[in-house]
Amino acid sequence: MPGQSVGVVVDPGVPREVSGVLRANAPLLSRFRAGWVPPAAPPAERRRRGTSSVMLLAATPLVLAVMAVLLESPAAPVGFVLLGMFVLVVLVKMASLNELPVTARPRERGVYEQARWYDGRYLLPEDFDAEAAAVLSRAQQAIGSVLRSHVNAEGLLDGARNAVMLPEQEWEIARLLAKLSALRAEHRELLARGVAPEVAAVVEPLERALANSEAAVVARVEALERYAGHVGDAERAFHARSQIEELRSRLPRYEELLAESGADALAVPEIERLAEDADALERVLRRSVSSAHEAFRYLEG
Structure with a gap:
């Protein structure tokens, strides 16, 4: 069914506590839109x-x-x-x-009042056709992977700007995809009724407009995915560097053991290369973070 893979998308300007209520009550919001009003005790x-x-x-x-x-x-x-x-x-x-x-029904009534107050500032799963839901899901996965990353939490990325700009990107992409889904549904309905020869010349440019609009939104999502890819590279380098640093901290104990056992002359070069590996991973991490920053600037347009 359309929209199955996505949940409620909320304008980031909506207060966080209200946004949480709306996101957690997709079935109720669908019933409200269908015309159901929860009763309230006089x-x-x-x-x-x-x-x-x-x-x-x-x-x-x-x-x-x-x-x-x-x-x-x-x-x-x-x-x-x-x-x-x-x-x-x-x-x-x-x-x-x-x-x-x-x-x-106090809970349903409370959600109903919030939904009425913020009408137009949230989108439901049924607002997206199957193609749009798939594109939105890609965008949400990319955004989630960035916001959940350790490099973002540790401040290696611009966490404050990510926290503001990425939800805005999600909302804008969702808003455009909802419009696109509605126009596609209307267009398909028109074609299903049959198109007169005189109208066929007009239909083709409209279809191109739909295709071009979808391509533009997909390009935005691909930019998000590239950014998430760079962040993923930085995340892997970050974890590898942490592991190397942990091993480096243990080196003196290994060296002490080798010396006490009389096997220090047989110390393998791999142990000595730990410091070099840590330096190399540090350079990889810096490059990955730098690439992520470049991708972020591209997202800002």
Whole structure:
């Protein structure tokens, strides 16, 4: 089905807590768009429920005291009747309270209000046809790999700019792909109805416009993928350098062992080359980060 591989995409200008709510409630947002409105308990009804609960709670000590007196007196049967009536009232009240979430649906109503307020600033999976969803998924994978990388977290990349620009890129790509999907759907519907010969000359330029627009969006995604590729190279060099540094820190212990065992003359050159390997990996890391910065500047246009 179209849009299966992507979730809700939210304008990065939407507050983070709201964005999280929208991203986590794709099925609900789809139901809202289809016209479903979650019911809310009327304020008067909520006040009545609250007032009756307070009254019941306030009356409990008095009822219990009266029952205790009655049960110790000749009027014990009256006490049992009163106890039964009180238990019945409590059970009825508990049942009514259990029904409140079903009728009021506070969570659904909260999501509904946020969705209405930020309408137009989020896109749902069904906004993308299969081709657009595949392109958007590629963009999201590239962006995610950069933002989750250790080189980004360690500040070897421009983490602050990545945190701002990459979500903006995702939103812009998603927005264009949603428009493209809608126009493609309309175009296919038109062709399915049959096109008169007089209209055929107009259809071809429109199809070229759709193809060129898709190619432009794909070019953006490929630029993101190239950036992610450079970051991936830097990530591998970063981890390899860390491992080499760890091995270098152990060298004195190996040298001490060789000397004490009388085998220091047989020390293999590979151990001595660790420092050289670390320096080489440092150069690779610097080149990879430099390439990533160049790719980032290309993304900025």
